[in-house]
Amino acid sequence: MEKVITGKAFVLGDKIDTDQIIPAEHLVYSLSDPEEKKKYGYYAFSGVPLPESGLPMGHKPFIKGDNYLSEYAIIIGGGNFGCGSSREHAPFALQVAGVKAVIAESYARIFYRNCVDGGFLIPYEGFEKLNDKIKTGDELEIDISANLVKNLTTGDEFLLKPLGSVVSIIEAGDLFEYARKTGMIAKG
Amino acid sequence: MGMTITEKILAKAAGKSRVTPGESVWLSVDVLMTHDVCGPPTIDIWKREFGPEAKIWDKEKLVIFPDHYIFTANTHAIANVAKLRDFAKEYDLPNYYDPGTERYKGVCHMALAEEGYNVPGTVLFGTDSHTCTSGAFGMFSTGVGNSDAAFILGTGKIWEKVPESMLFWFEGEIPPYLTAKDMILQIIGDITTDGATYRAMEFAGPGVMSLPMSERMTLTNMAIEAGGMNGIIEADELTEAYVKARTDKSYELFKSDPDATYHSKYNYDLSKMEPMVAKPHSPDNKDTVRNVQGTKLTKCYIGSCTGGKLEDFQFAAKLLFGQTVKTPTYIVPASTWVDQQLDVETVNGVSLREIFVKAGCTIGESSCAACLGGPSDTFGRAQDDEVIISTTNRNFPGRMGSKKSAVYLASALTVAASAIHGVITDPRDVM
Numbered sequence: 332m333e334k335v336i337t338g339k340a341f342v343l344g345d346k347i348d349t350d351q352i353i354p355a356e357h358l359v360y361s362l363s364d365p366e367e368k369k370k371y372g373y374y375a376f377s378g379v380p381l382p383e384s385g386l387p388m389g390h391k392p393f394i395k396g397d398n399y400l401s402e403y404a405i406i407i408g409g410g411n412f413g414c415g416s417s418r419e420h421a422p423f424a425l426q427v428a429g430v431k432a433v434i435a436e437s438y439a440r441i442f443y444r445n446c447v448d449g450g451f452l453i454p455y456e457g458f459e460k461l462n463d464k465i466k467t468g469d470e471l472e473i474d475i476s477a478n479l480v481k482n483l484t485t486g487d488e489f490l491l492k493p494l495g496s497v498v499s500i501i502e503a504g505d506l507f508e509y510a511r512k513t514g515m516i517a518k519g
Numbered sequence: 520m521g522m523t524i525t526e527k528i529l530a531k532a533a534g535k536s537r538v539t540p541g542e543s544v545w546l547s548v549d550v551l552m553t554h555d556v557c558g559p560p561t562i563d564i565w566k567r568e569f570g571p572e573a574k575i576w577d578k579e580k581l582v583i584f585p586d587h588y589i590f591t592a593n594t595h596a597i598a599n600v601a602k603l604r605d606f607a608k609e610y611d612l613p614n615y616y617d618p619g620t621e622r623y624k625g626v627c628h629m630a631l632a633e634e635g636y637n638v639p640g641t642v643l644f645g646t647d648s649h650t651c652t653s654g655a656f657g658m659f660s661t662g663v664g665n666s667d668a669a670f671i672l673g674t675g676k677i678w679e680k681v682p683e684s685m686l687f688w689f690e691g692e693i694p695p696y697l698t699a700k701d702m703i704l705q706i707i708g709d710i711t712t713d714g715a716t717y718r719a720m721e722f723a724g725p726g727v728m729s730l731p732m733s734e735r736m737t738l739t740n741m742a743i744e745a746g747g748m749n750g751i752i753e754a755d756e757l758t759e760a761y762v763k764a765r766t767d768k769s770y771e772l773f774k775s776d777p778d779a780t781y782h783s784k785y786n787y788d789l790s791k792m793e794p795m796v797a798k799p800h801s802p803d804n805k806d807t808v809r810n811v812q813g814t815k816l817t818k819c820y821i822g823s824c825t826g827g828k829l830e831d832f833q834f835a836a837k838l839l840f841g842q843t844v845k846t847p848t849y850i851v852p853a854s855t856w857v858d859q860q861l862d863v864e865t866v867n868g869v870s871l872r873e874i875f876v877k878a879g880c881t882i883g884e885s886s887c888a889a890c891l892g893g894p895s896d897t898f899g900r901a902q903d904d905e906v907i908i909s910t911t912n913r914n915f916p917g918r919m920g921s922k923k924s925a926v927y928l929a930s931a932l933t934v935a936a937s938a939i940h941g942v943i944t945d946p947r948d949v950m
Contacts, residue, residue: 362560415913417647419664420560450666507568
């Protein structure tokens with residue numbers, strides 16, 4: 332596991348549901364084909380209404396042009412991030428787009444599980460609402476061992492909630508690696 | 520100290536005498552359900568992680584209902600169903616329900632009930648957030664992603680954090696202008712879309728136990744819209760009769776202890792409740808139908824695992840009998856069984872299908888259809904800046920298709936009443 336995650340922030344509002352993360356019409360593409368899966372990056376956050384995309388100003392697309400990689404690696408969300416459907420395509424799409432971590436006020440259960448068990452990205456919770464304190468484009472640095480996010484643009488620092496009981500799965504990489512380490516399933 | 524029904528079922532599945540909320544446990548899974556959207560990636564992950572010698576832990580316990588993108592020309596969607604078909608053939612799976620054949624069932628949550636996979640006291644996981652629907656049968660059921668499903672496929676086990684339980688108690692008997700949809704929209708509006716996150720939502724009281732199974736399923740179905748891990752209703756004689764008619768699997772009845780601990784308790788009196796809507800763009804944006812009546816509509820939609828069950832169409836047919844809809848109205852039976860019943864069930868001697876056709880409704884084939892938008896050729900999909908009233912479960916931006924559309928969620932009674940007038944209408948005004 333990386334010790335430090337750095338990247339530009341992409342800030343969103345409350346209740347970013349899985350249809351906004353990856354609209355249902357795009358769930359038809361293969362997640363294993365190396366070329367086809369890039370479409371998930373290309374369409375990541377394409378369901379977010381443009382005025383709410385990239386706060387506080389909005390009107391900032393997460394993906395520019397024909398890319399599947401975003402310039403933003405850290406998502407700052409509000410409450411109930413990832414609510415809605417069970418589609419693992421949602422954290423997968425963010426991973427394909429280059430997202431390393433989400434920091435939200437709270438998460439919907441299935442999205443949170445999918446991030447951890449699938450090993451797509453780290454879902455952090457802040458102690459306070461951060462989507463009104465960090466701006467889209469701010470350079471951030473997450474110190475994983477210290478549970479701390481530093482805003483290199485403004486100098487602000489915010490403590491993050493410890494990852495808790497799922498930290499062993501996150502450290503292993505995903506649920507399968509965790510199960511191999513603990514002897515639940517045979518080593519591949 | 521006593522335990523809730525959810526705690527008792529999880530304790531049994533974990534092989535423990537008792538479990539405590541907050542505790543992480545490994546559960547033995549009784550049924551794993553998947554469909555055409557999440558099945559193919561689940562299979563890919565399973566093969567990747569368990570290798571060329573990967574074994575399905577128990578073929579009898581794997582159930583595959585393709586249901587999301589069935590009636591579309593989208594080549595990717597067609598390829599996904601073909602992948603499931605090939606997988607079922609390769610592994611000789613007994614519980615695969617192929618589209619285009621007599622075995623095709625329609626929406627998975629209805630089909631799980633109809634085909635006898637919902638069994639009191641058991642644990643069911645599915646790659647769909649509305650898997651919580653099965654909790655209406657006194658069992659634990661919840662949605663998971665592809666990785667968790669692939670892990671279950673290979674091991675038959677999965678971890679879960681034992682949830683705290685919230686109790687929603689309903690007094691009285693449901694009046695003719697209300698449905699279970701109004702009850703659950705009221706609850707979601709009261710506790711918001713994350714009011715039950717990581718918790719069990721237990722529905723109880725005479726107002727719940729007097730409901731037919733399909734209406735109970737509407738309550739548990741939308742537990743996820745409040746963030747709930749599971750929705751659950753104790754099994755009673757009605758449940759037992761339903762289950763026994765469909766399977767000879769053995770079952771166990773669990774009940775919450777009188778001294779069980781709850782996170783919170785909510786009491787409702789059905790005689791004082793109103794027909795409800797969730798306004799755009801969130802299922803917790805509640806209001807009474809009265810407060811939004813007169814809102815101009817471009818489309819009415821009755822369908823989905825939430826609002827496309829037989830009772831929903833019986834509600835709608837009672838109001839649409841002898842009427843003509845003023846707004847284009849789309850009917851999507853949740854399952855092929857419900858579709859067949861449209862010819863069998865009658866109101867005033869006329870079949871439900873005939874009532875809908877004469878009223879000017881368009882009837883589509885059983886599937887998830889426009890509930891989640893889907894490919895561009897999906898039946899009933901939201902276009903441009905449409906204003907829709909729908910019996911479905913979510914109205915987040917773009918959920919039914921167009922990002923510019925606005926969706927009101929309501930009961931089948933309210934949708935039918937609104938179809939007659941072309942504006943949002945309280946069902947009491949047409950009864």
